[in-house]
Amino acid sequence: MEKFVIKGGKPLLGEVTISGAKNAAVAILPATILADGPCILENVPSISDVSITLQIMSDMGAKIRNINKTTIEIDTTHLMQVPIAYDLARKMRASSYFLGTLLGRFKKACVPMPGGCNLGDRPLDQHIKAFDALGADCKIEHGMIEVHAEKLTASHIYFDKVTVGATINAMFAAVKAEGLTIIENAAKEPHIVDVANFLNSMGADIMGAGTDVIKVRGVEKLYGANYAIIPDQIEAGTFMVAAAATRGNVLIKNVIPKHLDPITLKLEKIGAKVVINDDSIRVIGSDCYEKTSVKTMPHPGFPTDMQPQMTTLLTLANGTSIVTESIFDNRFRYVDELRRMGADILVDGKVAVVQGVEYLTGAPVKATDLRAGAAVMIAGLIARGTTEIEDIYHIERGYENMVEKLRSIGADITKKIYSDVSVQEAL
Numbered sequence: 001m002e003k004f005v006i007k008g009g010k011p012l013l014g015e016v017t018i019s020g021a022k023n024a025a026v027a028i029l030p031a032t033i034l035a036d037g038p039c040i041l042e043n044v045p046s047i048s049d050v051s052i053t054l055q056i057m058s059d060m061g062a063k064i065r066n067i068n069k070t071t072i073e074i075d076t077t078h079l080m081q082v083p084i085a086y087d088l089a090r091k092m093r094a095s096s097y098f099l100g101t102l103l104g105r106f107k108k109a110c111v112p113m114p115g116g117c118n119l120g121d122r123p124l125d126q127h128i129k130a131f132d133a134l135g136a137d138c139k140i141e142h143g144m145i146e147v148h149a150e151k152l153t154a155s156h157i158y159f160d161k162v163t164v165g166a167t168i169n170a171m172f173a174a175v176k177a178e179g180l181t182i183i184e185n186a187a188k189e190p191h192i193v194d195v196a197n198f199l200n201s202m203g204a205d206i207m208g209a210g211t212d213v214i215k216v217r218g219v220e221k222l223y224g225a226n227y228a229i230i231p232d233q234i235e236a237g238t239f240m241v242a243a244a245a246t247r248g249n250v251l252i253k254n255v256i257p258k259h260l261d262p263i264t265l266k267l268e269k270i271g272a273k274v275v276i277n278d279d280s281i282r283v284i285g286s287d288c289y290e291k292t293s294v295k296t297m298p299h300p301g302f303p304t305d306m307q308p309q310m311t312t313l314l315t316l317a318n319g320t321s322i323v324t325e326s327i328f329d330n331r332f333r334y335v336d337e338l339r340r341m342g343a344d345i346l347v348d349g350k351v352a353v354v355q356g357v358e359y360l361t362g363a364p365v366k367a368t369d370l371r372a373g374a375a376v377m378i379a380g381l382i383a384r385g386t387t388e389i390e391d392i393y394h395i396e397r398g399y400e401n402m403v404e405k406l407r408s409i410g411a412d413i414t415k416k417i418y419s420d421v422s423v424q425e426a427l
Ligand code: EPU
Pocket: 023, 026, 093, 094, 117, 121, 122, 123, 124, 125, 126, 127, 128, 161, 162, 163, 164, 165, 166, 187, 189, 304, 305, 327, 328, 329, 370, 371, 398
């Protein structure tokens, strides 16, 4: 078993560089299936969700070559429609992107029901609505989703709710559909824009990504392209909150500051100092923080993927903060772990009432999902004493070299591998 062991109480000081965005990478890698020719992708993060995506693609016959640590070449010319391994697909939500890309290329796809973080109900009805509108039949049988179309035809898609995954899948299928598809109530997250930019660099004709209405004019062919993935908004936000929580002073490099506005504004509101540069951001912590309210919303609102980290910081703020989760039904599972460390949080449905305490104390805790893992890491960094985090594979799904990065800015964190008889220090 692997654990992170953190001795808390040290301010984070120095500089850290943010990696490529996980949620853009896990969509852009499958998007190469739509290209007639090899693509070169830069700024690809080295995380397990990317390895799984590449494994699925390699099993299908994609040729993948590492050019350097963060740049890969993918050639999907000889891709075959082999079944995607259930065990790989169920590890991540993004396996649903193989539906849109295979449908766009082969007019059919059969993908195991995707997994991913357990954040409550995560249906695929809006993905299916989009495929259906474009002329595909969809059925779910024996744990597999099958989509099939004689021909993809442009359509008007109005999403009933704002969804990142379905917006991306709709773009994937619509780029090869005949005519002009209009996607309304589209998600506007930075990775939606990144995926659209990548598709356009392959020869697609997509307008409006980043607004509520995306227009996609179908094309016959897409070509291989070179593209650099955007920096990870949530990794950057996690370091921003960690710097503030530990009362540190960290320059966070390789970021797009505009993507971080909702986090910057919240940190400034509670008392941290944030200095914005062209492609970096400095966060300077404060000795005391004020209570606030946080409500997660689709972009440009406060990101749900930053809710657990921000709640952790608020455990030490003066007074009572209210955190409302409006995207997912069950994204407070990490609260039990924070309570073990002395946090005073009450959860009622989608609302957490956080009563600030003077300090947290180290304890054995679990990463219950990816961002929950980030939250308990931040809690460990600010707590008195030692925190041991189990189930760190959740964290490694989405954060590249987290231990090395945190150590480089002064954290006392080690990854330990526990066998039945011994403990081996991995770093
Ligand atoms: N929803 C539906 N029907 C659908 C699709 C979504 O009701 O067909 C609902 C969901 O249940 C949820 C809401 O719509 O309540 C938003 O879901 P969305 O589709 O936007 O989320 P997703 O595509 O499954 C992505 C990220 C998540 C991130 C959310 C919201 C990827 C691979 N995952 O998930 O990232 O929380 O958007 O921004 O892009 C993470 O990185 O930790 C993570 C969970």
